[in-house]
Amino acid sequence: MSEHYRKIIHVDMDAFYASVEQMDNPELKGKPLAVGGSEVRGVVSAASYEARKYGVRSAISGIQAKKLCPDLIFVRPRFDRYKEISKKIRKIFHDYTDLVEPLSLDEAYLDVTENKKGNPSATLIAQEIRKRIFEEVGLTASAGISVNKFVAKIASDYNKPNGQKTVNPDEVEAFLEKLDVKKFYGVGKVTAEKMYQLGIFTGYDLKQKPLEYLEKHFGNSGLHYYQIVRGIHNSAVKPNRKIKSVGAERTFGENLSSEIFMEDRLLSIAKELEKRLQKSKISGKTITLKIKYSDFTLQTRSKTLPYFVNDKNIILDVAKDLLYQERLRNSVRLLGISIHNLNNEEKTKTTLPQKSVSVQLKFEF
Known part of the structure; x- marks a missing residue:
């Protein structure tokens, strides 16, 4: 390998959504918990480590999760709360470097080759960040440290939960x-x-x-x-990573079999999508309708417009056209609308370039 290396940290919060719920409600601590879904409907968004012991994982149905763990407790997700906690964690990251690339609310890459603390050890920086997250936020995090994002990402999963793994250049x-x-x-x-x-x-x-x-x-x-x-x-750590798509979706309490009943649901989804687009100050040309049937099969239908849009009324009109484009294969449990082909290309081009972070290997990891 080359004698020039970056020092990359991947920080991943431990069972983030579930851990926030257990932190806010002490009665849930130590118990198998699923965020999202229910024993009759929906899909699990996150599972506590107590639930994972039974095989409960994100993206499985609530029915399946309950079969795996009869004592499983379901709680509704509170994304505003998760975003609030995530902002506190990212503020800690920025105390060490401005080269922070969030992947989601609960994980991010940090390039600490050159950092605000002047600390030559990425391993010690990761330990300090995890300690501060626990003391200032109340949650545990795991970290992977290595020469690039790929290895750091794998390493962060190595000693979960509440651990870290350093993979040195020669390892x-x-x-x-x-x-x-x-x-x-x-x-x-x-x-x-x-x-x-x-x-x-x-x-x-x-x-x-x-x-x-x-x-x-x-x-x-x-x-x-x-x-x-x-x-x-x-791949460098990109602090201003371009958003490629924005979407919103809803899982229904009961399966829907008529397009007429789905139109009201599409309106509420379009309103939420408009809110997210306008908050990000972006628009898009390609609108995609996502349909999940009662047998969990997925279908998508898309249409590309000749102009950029972020208005709920236009989005809704296109979504309705896509809904009636062909007959439904089955009753429907979920609908979603997403918008791609965004107009944020120019924003990315005007972002200041990241300065080189390759340095001679004179430091310990």
Whole structure:
């Protein structure tokens, strides 16, 4: 590997939504908890570690979660509260560096190669940040520290919860070789299964495959897999990362079978989407209607306009056209509207460029 390295920290809050609920309501501490869903409807947004022991995870149905854990407690999500806590955490991050790239409310990358504290050790900075989050916010966080975002992201999951893992520059390739390929960030369930079928089970197995082989079986992603298993990932921490889409959706208390009943639901979704777009001061051209049927199959329908929009009335009209575009396959449990092809391209171009953060390896990680 090169003698020039960045020092990247990936901070990931532990079971964030569920932990906030347990912090705010002491009666929930130590109990299996699911945020979102219910034992009859909806999808789990987050699960406490007590619930995860039973196999409860985000994105599974509330019915399935309740079967896995009969004592599971469901609570409604409070996103305003989660955003409030997230702002406090990000303020702590910015005490150390302005190169902070949030991925969501509960995780972010930090480039601390050059930092406001003048601390040469990324490991010690991560420890200090986690300590401050616990003392000032009341929640635990885990962290991964390494030479790039990809390795730091994997490392942050290594000693969860409330732990951290440093992968030094000379340890990166050996660290990746030992991992199951399903642990690689960006390798989903389908890709992992395909790799298994090809005899690729670990990073070491992946590393033995030539570039031509990976491109043959994985197309354009082949080069990405070839590079990451060798610790090559040059994406910089982007503090002003461009928003690619904005959306809103609703899961219904009862399945809907008539488009007439869905129109009112689409209005409330369009209003929420307008609110989010105008708050971000962006508009878009491509409107997508998301339909989740009662059997959990998904369908999307899209239309691209010749102009940018962020008005609920126009969004609603397009969503209705998409709804009636073809017959529904089944009764519907969820509708969503998202808008893509945004007009924030120019904003990204005018952002001040990030200065180089590659330095001679004169520091400890």
